[in-house]
Amino acid sequence: MLLTISTTHQPATDLGYLLHKHPDRFQSFDLSFGQTHVFYPEATAERCTACVLLDVDPVGMVRGKSRNQAAPLAQYVNDRPYVASSFMSVALSQTLNSAMQGRCSARPELVTTPIPLTVRLEVLPVRAGEGFLRSVFEPLDYAVEALRHPLDERFPEWGDSPYFSVTLRKTTTLSELLTHLYVLIPVFDNQKHYFVGEEEIEKLLTKGAGWLAEHPERERITRGYLRHRPSLFRLALSRLVEAEEPVEVDEGQAARAGAEETLEERLSLNEQRLDAVTVALKASGAKRVLDLGCGEGKLLRELLRDRQFEEIVGVDVSIRSLETAEKRLRHERMPERQAGRIKLLHGSLMYRDKRLEGFDAAAVVEVVEHLDLPRLKAFERVLFEFAKPNTIVLTTPNRDYNKTWETLPAGRFRHPDHRFEWTRQEFQEWATGVAERWGYSVRILPVGPVDERLGSPTQMGVFTRA
Numbered sequence: 001m002l003l004t005i006s007t008t009h010q011p012a013t014d015l016g017y018l019l020h021k022h023p024d025r026f027q028s029f030d031l032s033f034g035q036t037h038v039f040y041p042e043a044t045a046e047r048c049t050a051c052v053l054l055d056v057d058p059v060g061m062v063r064g065k066s067r068n069q070a071a072p073l074a075q076y077v078n079d080r081p082y083v084a085s086s087f088m089s090v091a092l093s094q095t096l097n098s099a100m101q102g103r104c105s106a107r108p109e110l111v112t113t114p115i116p117l118t119v120r121l122e123v124l125p126v127r128a129g130e131g132f133l134r135s136v137f138e139p140l141d142y143a144v145e146a147l148r149h150p151l152d153e154r155f156p157e158w159g160d161s162p163y164f165s166v167t168l169r170k171t172t173t174l175s176e177l178l179t180h181l182y183v184l185i186p187v188f189d190n191q192k193h194y195f196v197g198e199e200e201i202e203k204l205l206t207k208g209a210g211w212l213a214e215h216p217e218r219e220r221i222t223r224g225y226l227r228h229r230p231s232l233f234r235l236a237l238s239r240l241v242e243a244e245e246p247v248e249v250d251e252g253q254a255a256r257a258g259a260e261e262t263l264e265e266r267l268s269l270n271e272q273r274l275d276a277v278t279v280a281l282k283a284s285g286a287k288r289v290l291d292l293g294c295g296e297g298k299l300l301r302e303l304l305r306d307r308q309f310e311e312i313v314g315v316d317v318s319i320r321s322l323e324t325a326e327k328r329l330r331h332e333r334m335p336e337r338q339a340g341r342i343k344l345l346h347g348s349l350m351y352r353d354k355r356l357e358g359f360d361a362a363a364v365v366e367v368v369e370h371l372d373l374p375r376l377k378a379f380e381r382v383l384f385e386f387a388k389p390n391t392i393v394l395t396t397p398n399r400d401y402n403k404t405w406e407t408l409p410a411g412r413f414r415h416p417d418h419r420f421e422w423t424r425q426e427f428q429e430w431a432t433g434v435a436e437r438w439g440y441s442v443r444i445l446p447v448g449p450v451d452e453r454l455g456s457p458t459q460m461g462v463f464t465r466a
Helices: 014-019 058-062 086-095 096-101 130-140 175-188 197-205 217-227 230-240 252-256 258-265 269-283 298-304 319-329 371-389 399-404 424-438
Strands: 002-008 027-029 034-043 048-058 113-126 143-150 162-170 288-292 309-316 343-346 361-365 391-397 439-446 456-466
Touching: 002 014, 014 034, 014 048, 014 175, 034 086, 048 086, 058 258, 058 399, 086 143, 086 175, 086 258, 113 175, 113 217, 130 143, 130 162, 130 175, 130 217, 162 175, 175 197, 175 217, 175 319, 197 217, 197 230, 197 298, 217 230, 230 319, 269 361, 269 391, 269 439, 269 456, 298 309, 298 319, 309 319, 319 424, 361 371, 371 424, 371 439, 424 439
Parallel strands: 288 309, 288 361, 309 343, 361 391
Antiparallel strands: 002 048, 002 113, 027 034, 034 048, 113 162, 143 162, 391 456, 439 456
16 A cells, blocks of 8 residues: 655755655564555655555454454455555554654754645545545645546446545645544544554544544544444544534534435434434533433433443333333343442323432433423423423424425324424424523534435434523
């Protein structure tokens, strides 16, 4: 795999100082999965080019690993030695670490000097297509050139491959350029070669400081970098955004980028909803949390994975649902300390319950639409007047969006037990009125793919007590 970095900064050979690699030398570095070679095919005062050639050892890459039973040959027949992937990110980090960190004792003034840089990735696997490639780099002010390769030139009817030759141009510091490459290369590939744990969040936040939080594709970048692990994604995103900002976890921008791209990365609506609620709860700083109408415990299970939540209480009117939740959580098999964090309560949301008072936050996920409208006032008082947590995160279907489902007849609700489904305007009016009556402010956020005319399938209100 070949990556080249070129500059026309005068004198161009200053690139050697920044990279800590002398233009007159061919240098090789051992890695756990192969070797990296750094050399300069051209080094004049007018133009200088450094090449990073990654030579992946396909045998060393799989040595000591258990075989994938679903695809036993995948470890030996794959594209890893030929494409830019997490292997290249690790190679850049280990081989050009001083340059990435912005250190240059010989010429310290160069570190903070923006210079014209051109990067070429000979083969980059972009599973989501050229639109996603541009949506990632162009907001960072890169000029992007992308050449998509066919699967096989001899058989044009087979169509295009996911492989691109990519050229990026920008006047910036070398440190910023390498940092962007380190984070973003694996995002396009989705196949990190090493285990992704919580330590990857620290790497992402460190390398993404100053640019990732404001990036329009921050959710997809974060999700891809963390290998689509929902719990890590939620934790990273909650730390990435400031608590006072609207915390939106939706695929709206991805949906507008094209159906093919969205289809590959979109989570189910329920998963997106749980992600959005968990991120909002975490951003509130809550430690003691209620899940009102917890059902079979899907949200409870997500909350248990995050150590911020020290006490989690699920409440439901259905004994059977609570029994299912207990089985789903495997409560009896939990370590004592973990089991002490969670409690399941049988109770109704129609009556005041002192057990629900004094909590930092409450989640009400797809519950209100199951209540008869005349009983909604009682629910409002139980939650907003008596329980009155500092933060309430409430989701409900958006009736406007129902038109997008051809299988749903006009005028029908999404579930036979729904007593009503609010339009966006109706939910806005209800949420605003409740907030004013009981001393809360409210932000309404979309959850799920956003249609420009009809909004998102789920609407979420985040109520904050004044």
